Amino acid sequence: MARFSGKVAIVTGGVSGIGAAITRRLVDEGARVFLADINAAAVTAMSAELGAAVDGRATDITNEADMTALFEAATAAFGGIDIVFNVAGGSRPGAIVDMDLAAWDWNTRLNLYGAFLGTKLGAQHFLAAQKPGSIVNIASLNSQVPMHGGAGYSTAKAGVVMLTRNAALELAGAGIRVNAVSPGLVSTPLTGGLTQLPGVLDAYLERIPAGRPAEPEEIAGVALFLGSDDASYVNGENILVDGAWNTTGYPDLRAALAGLQ
Numbered sequence: 001m002a003r004f005s006g007k008v009a010i011v012t013g014g015v016s017g018i019g020a021a022i023t024r025r026l027v028d029e030g031a032r033v034f035l036a037d038i039n040a041a042a043v044t045a046m047s048a049e050l051g052a053a054v055d056g057r058a059t060d061i062t063n064e065a066d067m068t069a070l071f072e073a074a075t076a077a078f079g080g081i082d083i084v085f086n087v088a089g090g091s092r093p094g095a096i097v098d099m100d101l102a103a104w105d106w107n108t109r110l111n112l113y114g115a116f117l118g119t120k121l122g123a124q125h126f127l128a129a130q131k132p133g134s135i136v137n138i139a140s141l142n143s144q145v146p147m148h149g150g151a152g153y154s155t156a157k158a159g160v161v162m163l164t165r166n167a168a169l170e171l172a173g174a175g176i177r178v179n180a181v182s183p184g185l186v187s188t189p190l191t192g193g194l195t196q197l198p199g200v201l202d203a204y205l206e207r208i209p210a211g212r213p214a215e216p217e218e219i220a221g222v223a224l225f226l227g228s229d230d231a232s233y234v235n236g237e238n239i240l241v242d243g244a245w246n247t248t249g250y251p252d253l254r255a256a257l258a259g260l261q
């Protein structure tokens with residue numbers, strides 16, 4: 001039997017990049033998926049492409065009324081929800097000394113309010129239905145690693161990880177699991193423009209021992225593991241999926257020391 005047979009998942013940001021890879025893999029493994037994305041046309045197109053297993057609603061994850069309507073629509077469409085993947089997010093860069101509160105708020109709302117609302121409403125749904133459930137938040141390697149111009153985004157993503165841990169603490173007793181995935185560099189529309197600039201991909205690769213960015217499917221595989229019963233005793237965890245990026249930081253002395261051996 002398929003791993004997600006009979007399961008229903010909400011995927012925010014489910015029409016592009018990592019979210020789209022999660023959606024497609026869930027459908028391949030037997031789930032029904034309710035898409036939530038601000039891009040209404042893409043929600044309609046992906047629902048049509050993937051058939052009866054997929055439905056969706058144009059949703060702004062930063063808006064509580066919109067998110068409440070999303071959970072109502074998903075429940076009406078598929079009869080209940082088992083897993084919530086909070087994937088939608090993004091970055092608007094800016095140095096701290098130049099950043100006004102509007103720019104700070106943009107990063108916080110998209111990356112932290114969205115995950116908070118998805119976690120809160122998912123947990124409320126599971127508690128009301130008196131059934132176990134799983135919530136997977138897509139954070140970022142930037143939850144651990146600062147980047148120039150990335151204070152707003154990185155701080156919000158660090159908040160997503162701590163939100164995940166607090167939610168696991170509060171909800172584990174009710175059979176609800178809340179985990180996070182922290183990707184390093186992934187080839188998606190979010191990063192495509194940046195990595196095409198001269199020198200940018202080479203600069204990234206200096207910090208990625210794997211020697212390449214991840215494909216969205218490689219993040220989806222870990223997200224689905226956390227969402228599945230295979231991870232039934234994993235709760236409050238944050239899994240880095242970064243091609244060993246987070247092992248770097250110490251100087252690479254191999255060339256300097258080669259002559260001494």
Ligand SMILES: NC(=O)c1ccc[n+]([C@@H]2O[C@H](COP(=O)([O-])OP(=O)(O)OC[C@H]3O[C@@H](n4cnc5c(N)ncnc54)[C@H](O)[C@@H]3O)[C@@H](O)[C@H]2O)c1
Nearest residue numbers: 013016017018037038060061088089140183185186188190
């Ligand atoms: N690509 C990377 O290298 C990378 C690395 C670490 C973390 N992430 C995180 O992974 C997640 C997905 O990123 P991606 O690279 O797939 O991006 P993407 O740009 O391909 O997809 C993001 C989706 O979110 C949707 N969205 C944006 N604002 C929204 C809103 N207010 N409400 C609802 N939907 C909204 C967009 O329409 C889009 O479909 C994000 O949280 C991102 O921060 C990405």
